[in-house]
Amino acid sequence: MILVGIDDTDIAGSPGTNQVARALLRRLGETATGGIICRHQLLVDVRVPYTSKNGSAxxxxxxxxxxxxxxxxxTLRDTMREWFVA
Known part of the structure; x- marks a missing residue:
């Protein structure tokens, strides 16, 4: 079993971390069989800028x-780069 942690540090209007996580599972195909995505809530505080709900996965x-x-x-790196919005 392997655990992968992601936080795409999105910008307004870009897909969120959970969409990227689902794209990773799709790209991995059979390798992702039985894969589970778990969303993690990060600190919500006015001192920490974020675009939506400040989560990682x-x-x-x-x-x-x-x-x-x-x-x-x-595969993981290439997929994350494809989803990168500058």
Whole structure:
């Protein structure tokens, strides 16, 4: 099992962290079988800028041993970059 943590630090009008997490699972296909996304609520405070609800996500991948670790990392990184909004 592998746990992946993400926080895309989105900007107004961009997809949120949970949409990115779902896209990661779709991209991983069979490797994501049984995968679980867990949303984490971060501090909501006027001193911390955020665009929506200030959350991050973790993804539990119980079947991740079906793919070489380097390929898993490449897929996750490439997908996050595709969703990056400058």
């Amino acid at each position: 973790s993804i539990q991948l119980p079947s991740a041993d079906t793919i070489p670790l380097g390929r898993l990392i490449d």
